Amino acid sequence: MSKQSQSEHKKNQRKIITYIRVAIIGIFGGGIWSLLGFVFYTLNFSKFGPALILAPFPAYHWKESVGKQFLGILLICIVSIFIAFAYKLTLSRIKNLWISVGFGLVLWVIVFYILQPWISGLDPVTELGKNTISTTLCLYALYGLFVGYSISFDINSHEDEDTDYSNE
Amino acid sequence: MPLKAENDKEQIKKRIKENKTYLEERVGVGTSFDVGVREMKILGQQIEVVYCNSLVDSLSVIELLRELLRLVDLHKTGTDVKEVIKNHLAHEQVTEIKTLDEAVDNMLSGLIVIFIDGQSIGLVVDTRHYPGRQPAEPDIERVVRGSKDGFTENIIENIGLIRRRIRDERFRTEMLKVGERSKTDVSLIYLKDVADPGLVKALKKEIKKIEVDGIPMADKTIEEFVIKQGLNPYPLVRYTERPDVAAAHILEGHVLVVCDTSPSIIIFPTTFFHHVQHAEEYRQTPVVGGFLRWSRFIAILLSIFLVPLWLVLVMNPDVLPDWLNFLGPGKKDYHLPIVLQILMAEVGIEIIRMAAVHTPTSLSTALGLIAAVLIGQIAVQVGVFIPEVILYSSVSAIGAFATPSYELSEANKIIRILLIIIVAIFGVPGFMFGMTLLILYLARVKNLNTPFLWPFIPFYPVAMFNVFVRTSLPLARIRPSIVRPQNKLRQPKENNG
Numbered sequence: 001m002s003k004q005s006q007s008e009h010k011k012n013q014r015k016i017i018t019y020i021r022v023a024i025i026g027i028f029g030g031g032i033w034s035l036l037g038f039v040f041y042t043l044n045f046s047k048f049g050p051a052l053i054l055a056p057f058p059a060y061h062w063k064e065s066v067g068k069q070f071l072g073i074l075l076i077c078i079v080s081i082f083i084a085f086a087y088k089l090t091l092s093r094i095k096n097l098w099i100s101v102g103f104g105l106v107l108w109v110i111v112f113y114i115l116q117p118w119i120s121g122l123d124p125v126t127e128l129g130k131n132t133i134s135t136t137l138c139l140y141a142l143y144g145l146f147v148g149y150s151i152s153f154d155i156n157s158h159e160d161e162d163t164d165y166s167n168e
Numbered sequence: 169m170p171l172k173a174e175n176d177k178e179q180i181k182k183r184i185k186e187n188k189t190y191l192e193e194r195v196g197v198g199t200s201f202d203v204g205v206r207e208m209k210i211l212g213q214q215i216e217v218v219y220c221n222s223l224v225d226s227l228s229v230i231e232l233l234r235e236l237l238r239l240v241d242l243h244k245t246g247t248d249v250k251e252v253i254k255n256h257l258a259h260e261q262v263t264e265i266k267t268l269d270e271a272v273d274n275m276l277s278g279l280i281v282i283f284i285d286g287q288s289i290g291l292v293v294d295t296r297h298y299p300g301r302q303p304a305e306p307d308i309e310r311v312v313r314g315s316k317d318g319f320t321e322n323i324i325e326n327i328g329l330i331r332r333r334i335r336d337e338r339f340r341t342e343m344l345k346v347g348e349r350s351k352t353d354v355s356l357i358y359l360k361d362v363a364d365p366g367l368v369k370a371l372k373k374e375i376k377k378i379e380v381d382g383i384p385m386a387d388k389t390i391e392e393f394v395i396k397q398g399l400n401p402y403p404l405v406r407y408t409e410r411p412d413v414a415a416a417h418i419l420e421g422h423v424l425v426v427c428d429t430s431p432s433i434i435i436f437p438t439t440f441f442h443h444v445q446h447a448e449e450y451r452q453t454p455v456v457g458g459f460l461r462w463s464r465f466i467a468i469l470l471s472i473f474l475v476p477l478w479l480v481l482v483m484n485p486d487v488l489p490d491w492l493n494f495l496g497p498g499k500k501d502y503h504l505p506i507v508l509q510i511l512m513a514e515v516g517i518e519i520i521r522m523a524a525v526h527t528p529t530s531l532s533t534a535l536g537l538i539a540a541v542l543i544g545q546i547a548v549q550v551g552v553f554i555p556e557v558i559l560y561s562s563v564s565a566i567g568a569f570a571t572p573s574y575e576l577s578e579a580n581k582i583i584r585i586l587l588i589i590i591v592a593i594f595g596v597p598g599f600m601f602g603m604t605l606l607i608l609y610l611a612r613v614k615n616l617n618t619p620f621l622w623p624f625i626p627f628y629p630v631a632m633f634n635v636f637v638r639t640s641l642p643l644a645r646i647r648p649s650i651v652r653p654q655n656k657l658r659q660p661k662e663n664n665g
Contacts (some may be wrong), residue, residue: 134597
């Protein structure tokens, strides 16, 4: 095997590993934070649990059972894979924690403002109450941080292998 | 530097009296009681033995001198006196020095320096014997099984304890000196072919940059110079007093800093999850170790979040879900506001803890009795506290005691009190934003280019798995990527064993 094709091969391998990593980060990001969302839902901090994601399927009365909440968590894990890839394609070059947090907040705006009219049972933001707003806002921010920062850290740490340790 | 002596490179004089005068002036021979010069005549030649008797081992000095005195009978005068004397210094570590500056340094470190009339060199013999204690099991990191030795205040013994566990020829112990006046020995120890050379270089640079008169608080001072702590209460490095823990980290590719006069050794780089592990977990079977670790995680989480969570539920009855209806004092049958009660209990427990640390064992039983009976029981009867406050404050205090890292438990305590105050003011949004800001803040903290919450944020699944599950060593084939090891494998990939 010539040297060039070897490095090509290595590059491809790295690419595949990166894709797998992004997918895993998505799955865990969705899982961890929606599970936490479920906990806060049971504590009545938020009116919505992870089953909110089932709302576009009107056949489900998404507010009720625990089983549906877990179905919601599962679905969020899967959707998160796509969100993670979206992040990788757009913002992953910028290694800044606040960008990731902002990404999460943008997701929140999309769900609670832009998609709100199409989600049956989701009240307008003004009627949600401060508890629900703060809880969901924080969870989305942390979710964005987790997914975004993990992806951009991974990608950027491969690029500058000889990182320096200075504190400045 | 103003602190530095100016006559740095003063040569050793050929006329031996001049050396003595110099030392009298510079070190205070004759003024300080523990430094002195012994003059003798060996083979017709005047010699001077310079010593600091609070740091030398008198017995071995006597041995050496006796050997020198026997020379009188064995040799004719007129031979090369210096060579004969050097030859007869019955010790494995004898070096020649040229400057008086080195002579002073060595003498004040507990070595003896021998000057010979007519020679412009001095002979240094390592006869150090520092006051210290025997290795004993460190109080703070006890294990049920496993080695019971711990580091002492002596850097040589400490490195010896590690060297016994890693006899590798690639194990490096680099010595640096810190402090213009204290001249404390600080050593970087690592595996040459594993540890990241960038980290070693950066640490060496940072430590050499330290310019201070002395570091009586040893390792802690080094940490403060190397790590930019700021107002962050969280511990950014891990300390250990156990040689087995130290050796395990060296094998993983960490760089350790040993500082003379301190039994605590600093592990670089450290993340949050280094603080939640304990040697005991690795002394039990993987399943038991994992169980211990999970209990510890729960304890740590409780120590931060239990009281604020309870407070937020109790203070906002509209939030309190039906299945938790039994919580809270119900219809106002208490006198002081609950927040005040909790804060009083928190401060009270902290005071009891501090008192217990400083109380001699003979009195601590009495202290415990007072704490338990008077504060716990009577305070409830009088009506200062409601029982629930005592319960939850105690549980979170015990959670803090179960935190393996003392530094982490203290930081968590501060965060808990902050959360309590925020929750009291802002309710549920306060709790949520407080928690989020805490995580954001910790994710932002970086020391030596190591994200503090690694491997959680940024997420590294394999490393996270190793945090949550105590893997058995035969399965732990790769070194953690956070130390950026040069050699990633701990065991050959095909393990036929």
